[in-house]
Amino acid sequence: MTYPDILPNQINDVVQQSANAFMIYNQYPLQQRVELLYTIAHLLDQESETLIASAASETQLSITRLKAELSRTCWQLKSYADYCKSGQSLQIRIDTCEENNHLNDLRKMQVPLGPVAIFGAANFPFAYSTAGGDTASALAAGCTVIVKAHPSHAHTSQLIADIITASLALLNMPETIFQHIHGASYEVGKALVSHPLLKAVGFTGSQKGGKQIYDWCQQRQQPIPVFAEMSSINPIFMLPEKLHTEAEPYAKLFGASISNSAGQFCTCPGIIVGIKSEGFEKFMRALSQNVSTLAATPMLNKGIFENYLNTKDTVIQQETVHELNNPSCNANTNEVAPALARVNAQDFIKTPQFMQEVFGPFALFVQCNDEKEMLLVAQQLEGQLTASVIATEEEMITHKALISALIQKCGRFIYNGVPTGVQVSLAMQHGGPFPATTDSRFTAVGGDAITRFTRPVCFQNLPHHLLPDELKPGNPLQIWRTINNIPGTK
Amino acid sequence: MTYPDILPNQINDVVQQSANAFMIYNQYPLQQRVELLYTIAHLLDQESETLIASAASETQLSITRLKAELSRTCWQLKSYADYCKSGQSLQIRIDTCEENNHLNDLRKMQVPLGPVAIFGAANFPFAYSTAGGDTASALAAGCTVIVKAHPSHAHTSQLIADIITASLALLNMPETIFQHIHGASYEVGKALVSHPLLKAVGFTGSQKGGKQIYDWCQQRQQPIPVFAEMSSINPIFMLPEKLHTEAEPYAKLFGASISNSAGQFCTCPGIIVGIKSEGFEKFMRALSQNVSTLAATPMLNKGIFENYLNTKDTVIQQETVHELNNPSCNANTNEVAPALARVNAQDFIKTPQFMQEVFGPFALFVQCNDEKEMLLVAQQLEGQLTASVIATEEEMITHKALISALIQKCGRFIYNGVPTGVQVSLAMQHGGPFPATTDSRFTAVGGDAITRFTRPVCFQNLPHHLLPDELKPGNPLQIWRTINNIPGTK
Incomplete structure (x- = not known):
């Protein structure tokens, strides 16, 4: 099945809607992100037969392999949700006045960057594509997502996008938190990543493609982070x-x-x-x-x-x-x-x-x-x-x-092992010095992938009742926080 | 006092020596970095009268202000050393086979990027210059450092560089772990940040200067991270x-x-x-x-x-x-x-x-x-x-x-406060979206500044006795590590 390319003027609407939805999504409690990821995993699992049949016909990958990949993708969504819930990806640091003889009460946490564009991989229709690691981590971070379907498995991508849309509807969340566009042409990618309201990009593919997107993003008036996983000869x-x-x-x-x-x-x-x-x-x-x-x-x-x-x-x-x-x-x-x-x-x-x-x-x-x-x-x-x-x-x-x-x-x-087989767990590092990726300081696999789409904000001297729940005294969300230099769940 | 610009062919030698010294410095135990930072702080404090007199004559800043700034600089060096010692900036994650039903033992930690170039600020001869936050965090990260003196306080910069060199000598460490160059011209900066062996840049100054360095670094064959703090109207x-x-x-x-x-x-x-x-x-x-x-x-x-x-x-x-x-x-x-x-x-x-x-x-x-x-x-x-x-x-x-x-x-x-007065503590965020800085995901002040100059490496299935001490079972360094998703000091 083929889908027509999105038109340039439609891209503007898509990013604008994503920016509008971001203002709502980033205000939800942490638990809402967790439920969204779990719901997507649940519905993907329910539709596994249809998804695997579609992916098999589009990619020629074996059913055994695709089954394993889909199951890994659902596990990935759930494990990022669990990590999100633990609060560790928020990297909270609280320095109180009392303990430090400081003038100011400082409370820092990671906040989401904004709308993120994701370009899925040809070789992983599930794990590194529409509901793959980049989408899971961007949603866990609190960002809205625009996936550009990979043209070589556009139908599978559309089916998965429909499942994410259905998940949002089930939870009564705005549908534009996640958007899905088609576009085989160079121009679609360029218009998407050049849009001033877009705040980050995830990409898995060739060195030529990844470097081109990186360059476009660095040449913007406001440069934005690009996480392109591009090439490796794995010696x-x-x-x-x-x-x-x-x-x-x-x-x-x-x-x-x-x-x-x-x-x-x-x-x-x-x-x-x-x-x-x-x-x-x-x-x-x-x-x-x-x-x-x-x-x-x-x-x-x-x-x-x-x-x-x-x-x-x-x-x-x-x-x-x-x-x-x-x-x-x-x-x-x-x-x-x-x-x-x-x-x-x-x-x-x-x-x-x-x-x-x-x-x-x-x-x-x-x-x-x-x-x-x-x-x-x-x-x-x-x-x-x-x-x-x-x-x-x-x-x-x-x-x-x-x-x-x-x-x-x-x-x-x-x-004493082979490099194939990338375990989805917190200690995994999937990324490396250029040209393996465009940013060796982050991983594309494991819970730490979430922080790619965040930045720290410090709140100085806010009255405690006005702080986000994550930062309030008494730790109402029971998450991991570092208080006066000591990590814990206080 | 004026100093002649370094010659282009000398820059090559400086960066090559920094890369050689890096191979030694990154093999030292964590404690050695801690001792270096403490020693620099101690010697700066001993020489405070000379340093303040020099800075006062070069910058016109008041003695009171310069005293406070130097004292803050010494405290900053020691606090980054303490944070380094706690292991938190290593962001260690260990996933064992037993607990996770995994095939692989995975142990991840931050490793230093390599030689770092630092361009100090005109307005902070101590806290954001030669032995300032960028140098302190790069050394704490395990990177070697090349400081380009700010031409407007070149003599003060030289005095501080001599103190860092003396600190290295006191500890019997290679003197090229830290190098100091002079150069008022545009060409010196360009040659330095364009050198293929250089791995990151810290800069504090104008938007024009910072953006120029950022662009040079993105146009390299291998782009490198640039932490430029440039401009802000602090509304x-x-x-x-x-x-x-x-x-x-x-x-x-x-x-x-x-x-x-x-x-x-x-x-x-x-x-x-x-x-x-x-x-x-x-x-x-x-x-x-x-x-x-x-x-x-x-x-x-x-x-x-x-x-x-x-x-x-x-x-x-x-x-x-x-x-x-x-x-x-x-x-x-x-x-x-x-x-x-x-x-x-x-x-x-x-x-x-x-x-x-x-x-x-x-x-x-x-x-x-x-x-x-x-x-x-x-x-x-x-x-x-x-x-x-x-x-x-x-x-x-x-x-x-x-x-x-x-x-x-x-x-x-x-x-309900003023933005001036940046507290040096872990919960501080000094950085912001472009054009305030070129990378809003990191801070230039507080212990988290150390991770700017690192990237994660995962060690898969290494025999335990061959692991770095930081990752060994039993936690010989007694540092903070996250094991099977739980932070602690086990």
Whole structure:
């Protein structure tokens, strides 16, 4: 099903309505946000069969995968609601006069920024799209939301938008707290993020798209925050001792990580760095054998299929690269099988094309002559969502400079595991230095994602009965607050 | 005393050395940062006489004021050290496998960004300059620091830099953890913030300067965070009932707030909005009388003196503006006396020049015909550091829309008080929507200023003995951590 693009003059109305609704939504008690998120989760769950069927036909993702993703999306909504209810995302600090010998009573909390525009991801029709992490965290923050449907799953997006609208109606809340627009064209995105009443943007997609939105937002008269999650090659560093004994189990683990959902995860491993050795040879051989047994699977759509082949070609057509297999692909069905190639570290370091994400089931082995070259590869990397090390505990101790260099480059550092599988929990960090994201100081997954859409306001010397409930003496909402430097629930 | 500008090729060396020192500084235990800040505070205090004499001769600020500022600066260093030691600025979240039925052990903490460039303020030689809030918070965050001395108090800046260098030497720490450069030219600033190894910028100064640095940093291949505190007209809204009985005491309070240190505070009240009434007349009359008794005081330097007269002229030369006094000024001594003027709300709303900060002892009364006009003025405002309301408690209840509009515009909302006097404590918010600052999500004052120079990293499944001490089971540092969603000191 296709939907016509929204017209430019309609975008103005949408943002204006969002700003009007914001003046109401930001006055609701905290509990109202919690109920909204729970209601959306409940209705999504009720409609799961319809939603999964629609998403399967639009994305070619498997039913098993989509079921897991929808269930995760409902859990995500509820867990952000719970975190919102605990008050932790409000980051309340109260400094009283009595305890501090201060002149002023100061009470600070996070307040919502205003209308937020969200651009969902092609590869996650549920978890990172219309009712995904960005929408859940913006609503939990107290912001109104405008989702621009991803054109590649516009119908699924519309179904989910209708569910959010129904949730608002059930709770007697203004329907314009959440709005949903269609627009495949560049102009729609530009008009939306350039509107003076818009206050923040969430985006998940390509580096080109994310950077363009970021630039538009910085060039506004009033620049606004942009949380764009864009690209990552999720490097894996394999140390010899560990590979010596465990090459085969790790080959199996990485075969699954590279090929799962046709490699269309933002945390899919893109480069695997090892030191020339029998163990690394054995690992490369075992991984090649492993992926040769895997069937080709369809990519999300023709555009992503073609982009995959093109970006992969810019890598494998480098003279210095050796292809390790000859994977099948089918331009009628957009099906691809996992592809592997190899390059020497010295050549890798010299060639900027290797830093670019190849979105799909492709990994490049980077073979180093020694540990010094391995460190150079790590230092050469751009910012990443994740970095992983496969090593014995002893090797972790003897490779401190490598570990330290990798931590500088990433948002999540993984020991003896694969980067795919992003757990939704408070300690998760999903974000990393540019170009992984445009703002490494925030996460897109876990309760801390809520604070992306807030800013602090300090209330000075307000009579206590005029304070927001969150800040009142006696803590009527029983939330977490830091009083005179001590966190607690007083 | 004048210092030659640093040469462009030297800037490269400085940033490279800062990046090298960062690799050492970020590996120190937390306690080492704490000791550094305490040592700097101690040595500043020891040298207070020399520092105050130097600052007095360079800035024309009074000895009383400079004494208070230096003492505040030492307290600030120690309070950020204490907050750093408590672990709260690390925002630790630990999700264990056992409690959550999770596959992964996730442990997240804030890590330092890297080398930070700091541009101190003309108007605060101590508290917002070389060893001021930005330096204190960057060092507490674990970042190395490069301060560009403000040319208008370069000698004082050099003396303070020498004290920080001496502190590092006393603790046997690398001297390049802190570096100090001179440069009055535009090119020095541009080269510094454009260097690829630089990771963040702190700036306090004019809107033109701050926005220029922000733009340079966004145009880099890797954009970096810029915390520029730029301009604010700190609006005061006075409601009739309160003025009816207390016009005179408030006139006295605001006379001092506007004229203190020749109005050279970022939180100096720039517009005072009231409703045409006997009370507001009485207040304007009393304030005019109050300031007419105040002597002219010297501004910081010739440039600031001239800029004050020019920006004030763009306001008072508007046809719609009535000057309320004829303040003296002396171009030989850069002395100015407080100036007041009046405009009607309808004219105020139509004229963008009135939104511009006049840095100095000047306030513009904005006279509204009714409460509706007052609300329109509030809605018209740009982002501000502060907004204040002078009102009875009853008036606060009957003016909800006005209060709500003002909170949207500011970082600190003040009831029945003046905006000058920024308390250094955790609940303080010093920052606000653009153009008050370039990033309203952070504060420049109070312990939370530390997190400006950090980003989160999640450690997944690391063997416990390989974790940073901050994240180890048993909490060896006895710091605040959130474990399985519950904050505590376990």
